[in-house]
Amino acid sequence: MIILGIDTSCDDTSIAVLDGYNRVLSDIVSSQVEVHALFGGVVPEIASRKHLELIGGIYREALQKAGVSDRDIDLITVTNGPGLIGSLLIGLSFAKGLALSLSKPIIGVNHIEAHAMSIFAERYVDFPYIALVVSGGHTVIMVMEDFCRSTILGTTRDDAAGEAFDKISKYLNIGYPGGKVIEDMAKKGKRDAIAFPRPMITEDNYDFSFSGLKTSFLNYDRRYGVKEEEIPDLLASFQESICDVLVSKTIKAAKRSNIKRIVVGGGVAANGRLREMFFEKGGENGLEVIFPSHRLCGDNGIMVAVTGYFYFQKGFVSPIDMKAYSRITLTG
Amino acid sequence: MEKREFISKGPSETWEIGELIGKKAKPGEMYGLYGELGSGKTQLVKGMAKGIGVKDWFYVTSPTFAIMNVYEGKMGLCHVDLYRVQSQEVEDLDLEAFLKDGIVVIEWAERTDWEGDMIRVDIEVTGEEERKITVTRL
Numbered sequence: 001m002i003i004l005g006i007d008t009s010c011d012d013t014s015i016a017v018l019d020g021y022n023r024v025l026s027d028i029v030s031s032q033v034e035v036h037a038l039f040g041g042v043v044p045e046i047a048s049r050k051h052l053e054l055i056g057g058i059y060r061e062a063l064q065k066a067g068v069s070d071r072d073i074d075l076i077t078v079t080n081g082p083g084l085i086g087s088l089l090i091g092l093s094f095a096k097g098l099a100l101s102l103s104k105p106i107i108g109v110n111h112i113e114a115h116a117m118s119i120f121a122e123r124y125v126d127f128p129y130i131a132l133v134v135s136g137g138h139t140v141i142m143v144m145e146d147f148c149r150s151t152i153l154g155t156t157r158d159d160a161a162g163e164a165f166d167k168i169s170k171y172l173n174i175g176y177p178g179g180k181v182i183e184d185m186a187k188k189g190k191r192d193a194i195a196f197p198r199p200m201i202t203e204d205n206y207d208f209s210f211s212g213l214k215t216s217f218l219n220y221d222r223r224y225g226v227k228e229e230e231i232p233d234l235l236a237s238f239q240e241s242i243c244d245v246l247v248s249k250t251i252k253a254a255k256r257s258n259i260k261r262i263v264v265g266g267g268v269a270a271n272g273r274l275r276e277m278f279f280e281k282g283g284e285n286g287l288e289v290i291f292p293s294h295r296l297c298g299d300n301g302i303m304v305a306v307t308g309y310f311y312f313q314k315g316f317v318s319p320i321d322m323k324a325y326s327r328i329t330l331t332g
Numbered sequence: 333m334e335k336r337e338f339i340s341k342g343p344s345e346t347w348e349i350g351e352l353i354g355k356k357a358k359p360g361e362m363y364g365l366y367g368e369l370g371s372g373k374t375q376l377v378k379g380m381a382k383g384i385g386v387k388d389w390f391y392v393t394s395p396t397f398a399i400m401n402v403y404e405g406k407m408g409l410c411h412v413d414l415y416r417v418q419s420q421e422v423e424d425l426d427l428e429a430f431l432k433d434g435i436v437v438i439e440w441a442e443r444t445d446w447e448g449d450m451i452r453v454d455i456e457v458t459g460e461e462e463r464k465i466t467v468t469r470l
Contacts (some may be wrong), residue, residue, distance in 0.1 A: 010397060049424055084399050086424065137397030159375055159394045171369055215370040219460045326402050
């Protein structure tokens with residue numbers, strides 16, 4: 001079964017072609033070097049216009065690399081939320097056009113659930129499991145009860161974890177992407193050099209707040225002034241605080257729900273210290289912690305196809321007039 | 333010109349000030365937020381959301397990555413963050429469309445070249461937790 005997976009929820013235009021849920025035939029993401037070459041080197045930054053310019057070329061590239069033609073596609077899957085509406089609409093409209101012209105079923109996929117399911121492209125995981133989806137735009141803990149059945153336990157109330165990394169690296173002017181730069185510099189620093197707060201770590205819920213941590217960092221600079229030589233210590237301590245909160249709250253969710261497995265997804269799941277701490281503390285608590293490979297952590301079309309595949313197996317198909325939505329609603 | 337000044341002693345007071353601003357908001361208004369990193373711009377919008385009756389105002393989050401988040405209360409609230417956006421891309425966001433039935437609040441408003449009316453909100457860091465918030469209506 002040939003599945004097309006499309007994601008245009010944020011900056012990247014991503015399209016993958018899968019055969020079934022775990023055979024990846026092609027996987028194109030607009031930030032990849034080859035795509036830059038494909039468009040003469042200049043790819044416009046952000047905004048829906050970029051997706052519009054790229055999506056046709058990326059679709060053709062994905063089919064070509066997969067060695068399939070339009071007619072071979074059996075199922076079209078596409079992220080329809082959450083994300084920037086203007087960007088989502090490019091992917092969604094493109095997918096609808098394909099579905100209509102090829103007379104194939106279409107399935108709208110939730111971007112967060114897709115991150116929580118991306119692991120299936122590499123290995124099977126038994127349900128139930130706790131998923132932590134942590135990226136530049138999201139920090140969500142959810143219970144994955146079964147295929148197509150999940151409940152959100154908590155989310156950030158202000159900044160996402162990846163956003164905290166990016167904003168601090170931009171503030172210190174140490175380079176991009178923030179998460180990677182901080183991880184590298186933090187390796188040379190002492191994790192307990194500065195006692196940054198662990199926001200909401202003891203509160204009886206599964207929500208996060210990283211905005212106050214960012215402010216603590218800024219206040220440290222205002223109070224003492226950040227000296228060049230102490231940046232590794234500061235970053236190691238800052239990263240430790242973020243990882244500590246993420247790991248503690250996710251493990252608490254697993255223990256309280258009496259669930260033995262944790263799957264971590266999203267861009268921040270590529271962070272080495274987060275992986276290390278999860279394996280260590282997960283082990284102490286008798287929990288199995290599973291990370292997808294780095295390739296599946298960032299936004300991609302594979303996870304959309306994987307998630308859509310299982311919905312299709314359960315008999316779901318989306319109406320052709322489905323809408324894009326900007327955010328997940330947690331209450332009422 | 334009408335100018336109002338508030339002093340906030342911390343995030344929860346910033347919510348309260350935002351709530352007051354939100355309660356007075358009318359559809360069609362554009363709010364521009366000016367303040368450095370960590371000054372509490374998103375916290376103020378959280379309060380504004382409460383003021384206009386957004387049920388899950390507590391989960392108003394930073395739109396830095398999403399660029400725009402849309403909420404529904406007694407009127408619409410379009411929460412925009414131009415931190416990652418180039419000024420020439422602002423028109424792609426079609427903000428005018430949101431002003432018909434609601435308000436638009438822009439973080440990092442210095443990056444827009446919006447020429448219509450804008451209520452300016454300055455958040456000044458006056459201490460580790462303390463902020464001076466000034467609302468200016470032209």
